[in-house]
Amino acid sequence: MLRTVSVLVDARDRAEALVRGHEERLEAVAGQSRRRPRPRVYTEEWDEPLITGMRWMSVLVRIACSDDVFPEPARQPAAKYRIVTPEAVLACRPEVILAS
Structure with a gap:
């Protein structure tokens, strides 16, 4: 751009x-x-309802050599396709939570 x-x-x-x-x-x-352990990261764009982070957040997580726990939804541009439940977040067992 x-x-x-x-x-x-x-x-x-x-x-x-x-x-x-x-x-x-x-x-x-x-x-x-690259030389460090890869923590599992949940990125949160919104908290009510829970909406996972957008693609750019997932890219930053990957650059930091971490793993986005919701990589597929992060590819969706519309927030309505990135809504998750608290249970789904817990099931992914994130080690780090980044909320905007």
Whole structure:
């Protein structure tokens, strides 16, 4: 997205440098994380009803070398397809809960 906008505002070089910097930092974090245990993570976008996190949250969990306990629902853009029950969350046995 940043690359697309940069073309429109004639700032392609600056945007490319920014994107490369972010990619390098993400790779550094991922590299460090690969050597650690992979905790099971539940991401919560909403609490009433319980709605699992969106795709970008699942991606961040994966970058941090953790496992999203609800990876399939995270791929759904509409929140109504990501509603879960408290019992389903408990059944997944998350070690970490991230709530927004």
